[in-house]
Structures are given as C-alpha cells and as structure tokens.
Amino acid sequence: xxxxxxxxxxxxxxxxxxxxxxxxxARVLVxxxxxxxxxxxxxxxxxxxxxxxxxxxxxxxxxxxxxxxxALVEPRAIALTVRNHASEDALPxxxxxxxxxxLAARGRGLAIVKALADEVELVEDETGWLEVTARxxxxxxxx
Amino acid sequence: xxxxxxPAALTSAPAANVAASPGCxxxxxxxMTPQPxxxxxxxxxxxxxxxxxxVDAHTAAQLLVELQDLGGGGDITLDLSQVEFIDSxxxxxxxxxxxxxxxxxxxxxxxxxxDAVDRLFEITGLREHLHIS
Numbered sequence: 284x285x286x287x288x289x290x291x292x293x294x295x296x297x298x299x300x301x302x303x304x305x306x307x308x309a310r311v312l313v314x315x316x317x318x319x320x321x322x323x324x325x326x327x328x329x330x331x332x333x334x335x336x337x338x339x340x341x342x343x344x345x346x347x348x349x350x351x352x353x354a355l356v357e358p359r360a361i362a363l364t365v366r367n368h369a370s371e372d373a374l375p376x377x378x379x380x381x382x383x384x385x386l387a388a389r390g391r392g393l394a395i396v397k398a399l400a401d402e403v404e405l406v407e408d409e410t411g412w413l414e415v416t417a418r419x420x421x422x423x424x425x426x
Numbered sequence: 427x428x429x430x431x432x433p434a435a436l437t438s439a440p441a442a443n444v445a446a447s448p449g450c451x452x453x454x455x456x457x458m459t460p461q462p463x464x465x466x467x468x469x470x471x472x473x474x475x476x477x478x479x480x481v482d483a484h485t486a487a488q489l490l491v492e493l494q495d496l497g498g499g500g501d502i503t504l505d506l507s508q509v510e511f512i513d514s515x516x517x518x519x520x521x522x523x524x525x526x527x528x529x530x531x532x533x534x535x536x537x538x539x540x541d542a543v544d545r546l547f548e549i550t551g552l553r554e555h556l557h558i559s
Contacts, residue, residue, distance in 0.1 A: 306463060307462055331511070339482070339515060386521055386525060388522055395514055
C-alpha cells in the first residue's frame with residue numbers, strides 16, 4: 284500500500300452478482316458514495332462511465348461470476364478498481380484499446396476508460412483474478 | 427503496468443443530464459433502492475423514436491430491436507434528449523443501426539444530444555461519422 288492509498292477514504296467496497304442487472308447498481312452506488320464524500324460532479328461523471336465500462340467487461344468476460352468494485356478517495360485522486368475472475372489475456376493489448384475502425388461494432392470500452400482516466404493499472408494475480416484500477420485526479424478539491 | 431493519459435473532461439454535462447432520476451437532484455435517490463437499468467422507448471412519429479433512461483449493456487439490445495423493427499424503409503430519427511446515461515454498449519447499438527440503415531441508403535439521425543453524450547462521441551471519434559441534428 285502506498286502513502287496515498289494509506290490516507291484514502293473507502294467510498295465503496297462491494298461485490299455484485301455477475302449479470303447486467305448489477306451494472307446500474309454498481310454505478311449508482313459509486314456515484315452516491317463519491318458525492319457524499321464531496322467529489323466534484325465532473326469527476327463523478329467520469330467515474331460513473333469508467334465503472335460502467337469496467338463492470339461491463341467483467342460481466343462479459345466471466346458471465347455469472349461475481350465482480351467486486353472498490354472506490355477509494357485519495358488526497359488528490361479517485362481510485363476505481365474492478366476485480367473479476369479473468370486473465371489479462373481476456374483484454375486486448377493496451378496499445379490496441381479502441382477499434383481500428385471508428386465504426387466497428389465493438390471495442391470502445393477500454394478506449395473510453397483510457398480517455399477519461401489519468402492512469403490505468405492492470406494486475407493479474409496467480410489465482411486468476413484480474414484487477415483493473417483507474418485513477419482520476421480531483422486535484423484535492425473536495426467540497 | 428501503468429500508463430498515464432490526458433483525461434477527457436465531462437464538465438460541460440448539464441445537471442439535467444446528471445441526476446439519477448427525473449425530479450431527483452442527487453444520486454442518493456436511486457441509491458436508496460438500486461434497480462437494474464431502465465430504458466423507455468416511445469414512437470414519436472412515423473419513423474421516429476424517443477428514448478429515455480439508461481442505454482447500457484442491460485438495455486442496449488432493447489433499443490436495437492426497436493430500431494430494427496422500423497426496418498430500412500427510410501431515415502429514422504432517434505431523440506436522445508431524455509437519455510441520462512449511455513456507455514459503449516449504447517454506442518454499439520447506435521453504430522450498428524447506423525451501419526444497417528446506411529447499407530440501405532438511409533440514415534439514423536440522432537437528436538437531443540446532451541453535452542455528455544456529445545463528448546463521448548468526440549472521445550470515440552464517432553461525432554464525424556454519425557448523423558446528428
């Protein structure tokens with residue numbers, strides 16, 4: 284745990300059923316928790332979209348398997364982590380995040396995460412869990 | 427394994443497109459009883475639909491079916507002014523319908539685009555390809 288993480292406030296730390304029924308619940312709970320901690324509206328909106336993309340990927344990569352969402356409010360950033368049972372191989376190489384063809388049917392989710400986040404980290408552990416963490420700077424300006 | 431990017435802001439999103447529920451000024455309202463995403467699609471003309479609610483992986487197929495049910499007999503107008511949230515699953519539906527109509531020589535015309543949705547079109551490069559009124 285780094286210094287920022289040790290000083291973080293836990294906004295949400297919760298598991299969800301691995302179906303599309305859970306996607307709205309995860310988004311709403313993250314947004315609500317961030318709002319209650321004084322995070323600004325633009326950061327909340329970016330967080331909501333990032334959580335939507337990462338949880339959708341989790342449900343599509345391992346349907347029926349629960350996924351876990353953690354939202355931390357660090358002194359200068361929001362850290363959003365989605366954890367699910369899947370290998371990093373389930374994701375395209377990061378230099379290929381985004382479709383080659385703008386009008387391709389699929390492949391925009393990770394490109395959106397990359398565009399909205401200040402930093403994205405992928406960690407795969409030996410037990411088959413994949414964690415994707417997106418950090419969004421909020422500049423320390425909590426209300 | 428970390429990389430950094432210059433984040434895209436969504437600051438221009440108007441409050442009306444941010445509130446979780448109509449008449450609710452805060453995300454707290456839906457958090458009391460979180461429900462699966464809801465999308466309502468109404469016919470607003472002969473070949474016009476109006477969507478309201480959320481277009482995500484839970485609801486996007488519903489929108490695509492409604493668009494496909496209108497068939498390829500002409501342009502279709504889709505009013506998105508009451509859509510409070512859309513993600514890449516929703517974009518997939520719009521692109522699929524756009525492609526299907528273009529193949530028949532027609533257009534999917536999107537209206538009522540909020541600043542947040544427009545920003546998403548910009549991030550994904552779709553703004554230059556979709557028909558936005």
